[in-house]
Structure formats: C-alpha cells, structure tokens
Amino acid sequence: EAGVTQFPSHSVIEKGQTVTLRCDPISGHDNLYWYRRVMGKEIKFLLHFVKESKQDESGMPNNRFLAERTGGTYSTLKVQPAELEDSGVYFCASSQVTGELFFGEGSRLTVL
Amino acid sequence: AQSVTQPDIHITVSEGASLELRCNYSYGATPYLFWYVQSPGQGLQLLLKYFSGDTLVQGIKGFEAEFKRSQSSFNLRKPSVHWSDAAEYFCAVGATSGTYKYIFGTGTRLKVLA
Numbered sequence: 001e002a003g004v005t006q007f008p009s010h011s012v013i014e015k016g017q018t019v020t021l022r023c024d025p026i027s028g029h030d031n032l033y034w035y036r037r038v039m040g041k042e043i044k045f046l047l048h049f050v051k052e053s054k055q056d057e058s059g060m061p062n063n064r065f066l067a068e069r070t071g072g073t074y075s076t077l078k079v080q081p082a083e084l085e086d087s088g089v090y091f092c093a094s095s096q097v098t099g100e101l102f103f104g105e106g107s108r109l110t111v112l
Numbered sequence: 113a114q115s116v117t118q119p120d121i122h123i124t125v126s127e128g129a130s131l132e133l134r135c136n137y138s139y140g141a142t143p144y145l146f147w148y149v150q151s152p153g154q155g156l157q158l159l160l161k162y163f164s165g166d167t168l169v170q171g172i173k174g175f176e177a178e179f180k181r182s183q184s185s186f187n188l189r190k191p192s193v194h195w196s197d198a199a200e201y202f203c204a205v206g207a208t209s210g211t212y213k214y215i216f217g218t219g220t221r222l223k224v225l226a
Contacts, residue, residue, distance in 0.1 A: 033213065041114075043202065043216040045158075056213065077222070091156060101214060103148070105155030 002026065004104035006092050012110045018080040021107045025074070025094030032075050033069060033101060038088040045088075049075060082111045114139050116203055118217035125193050126225045133188040133220050135203030144206035145186040146214070147177055151199040156167070159201075162186065198224045 005024045013019050023033045034046040047057040051072035060067070064083070069075040071094070079086050089108050093101040117136045125131055137143065145162040160171025167179040177188045186203060200221045204214040 031212070035214075035216075040218075041216045043204075044216075045213045045215070048213055095212065100146075100158070100161060101212070102145075102158075103156040 004092055004094050004102055006090075006104040006107045008107055009105065010108040012112065013082055014082045014112055015084055018078065019082055019109060021077045021079075021092075021109070023075045023077070023092030023104060025092070026096075026102055029094035029096050029102075030072065031097075031101075032069060032096040033093040033095075034077055035091040035093065035103075036088050037091070037106075038085070043091065046077075072100070076112070079109070082109075084111050087111045095106050114205070114215050116205055116215050116217040118184065118201075118203055118220050120220045121218070124223040124225060127195050128192050131188075131190045131193045131197070131222070133201050133203075133222070135140050135186045135188065135217060137186065137203075137205045137215075139184075139186050139205055139215075144212075145177075145179060146204040146206060147171065147175070148186050148202045148204060149173075149199045150202065150219075156202065159188070172203065193224055195220075195224045195226060198222055205210070 030051050032049040035043050037043040045059040048055045049069045052069050058112045066078045088111050089106040091106045093103045095101045115138045147159040148156040160180045162169045162171045169177050175190050179186050183209050200219045202219045203217040206214045
C-alpha cells in the first residue's frame with residue numbers, strides 16, 4: 001500500500017513568486033493534515049481536512065496560504081506571494097479515523 | 113496551554129551506550145503520545161505510540177518509551193545505540209477527540225560517536 005506522497009520534495013523560489021505543494025494521502029483516508037517546520041523550531045499544525053471540507057484551519061499563518069482538497073482526494077497548499085519566512089519543510093499527513101497520523105516525507109521550500 | 117517540551121536540543125552518545133530522550137507535555141487530559149524520528153533526507157517515521165493500557169511501550173528499532181502520568185512525561189529509551197540511530201527525534205501529543213491534531217516538541221538531534 002502506498003504511503004503519503006508529497007511533491008515536490010524541494011522547491012526553491014524567489015520572494016514574491018508562487019509555489020504549490022501537493023499531497024496524496026493514503027487511499028481511503030478521509031483526514032488530511034498539513035504541518036510546517038520552520039528551521040530549528042517545532043513542527044506546527046496548519047490545517048485539517050475531512051474529505052473536502054476544512055475542519056480546522058487555525059494554524060494557517062495568513063491569507064497568503066491557500067489549501068484545497070478537490071473531491072476529497074489529493075490536497076494542494078499554495079503560497080502566494082511567498083515571503084522569506086515561509087521557508088521550511090511542509091509535511092502532509094493522513095489518517096483513517098482516530099489517533100495515528102501517517103506522514104509524508106515533506107516538501108522543503110526555500111524562498112530566496 | 114497545550115505544549116510539548118523536549119529540553120535537550122542536542123545529545124551526543126557513543127555507539128553502544130544507552131540513550132534517554134526526555135519529553136514532557138502539558139495537556140488537559142491524557143493525550144495520545146508519539147515519538148517520531150527523522151533521519152537526514154527522510155520523512156517522519158513513527159517509532160512508537162501510546163494510546164492506553166501498559167505504560168511501557170515497545171517500538172521499532174529497539175526503542176521503548178514509558179508514560180508517567182504523575183510526571184506528564186513520555187521519555188524515549190534505547191539500551192544500546194547504533195550509529196544508524198543518528199537522527200532528529202520528535203515527541204508529539206495528539207488530541208483524543210475532535211481533529212486529532214498533534215502538538216510537537218522542538219526535537220532532539222542525536223549524534224552518535226563511533
């Protein structure tokens with residue numbers, strides 16, 4: 001069974017540009033989460049989807065971040081326009097019902 | 113406020129030595145508890161988890177952790193460290209209802225000396 005997959009693994013963009021990160025959850029997992037780790041700090045929750053609905057987006061830093069989950073399958077996280085402080089590793093995770101989250105390998109974003 | 117504290121940012125041990133990584137949490141009730149490891153260039157891998165029951169939990173790669181409710185701790189241990197254990201380790205607490213989102217500690221980076 002395939003795990004959580006994320007694309008791209010690494011993206012380098014200029015400040016002001018747009019980047020879109022994609023996450024494919026484990027098949028059948030209704031819950032999908034985005035987390036972010038800024039260098040040297042803790043991994044922080046961004047938001048949670050249940051199927052296509054945003055259940056909790058309390059961790060989204062500002063309106064430059066837009067997350068979608070079309071048809072309750074894969075999800076995208078767009079940053080527009082990107083700022084220097086957006087650099088970090090963005091993790092996606094999915095879960096079936098309760099408790100355990102399965103994480104992807106992360107997408108590293110570098111904003112220059 | 114809910115939080116997870118990993119007081120050791122860096123730890124260095126010699127190969128073959130024992131290891132204990134500390135984790136303390138602040139949470140309104142008994143949460144789900146997890147330890148994850150991130151090796152260089154890799155994603156987050158689950159080492160072990162505690163949901164309920166026996167407070168001593170066995171995980172993969174020879175790791176174990178003990179939940180101590182009175183101390184709000186969930187320390188990770190390994191009796192004999194291998195060079196391949198060099199990585200960053202994250203403790204996390206998970207909500208037991210609602211969104212089940214996690215709160216992570218800042219991580220402990222482990223260096224293993226040959």
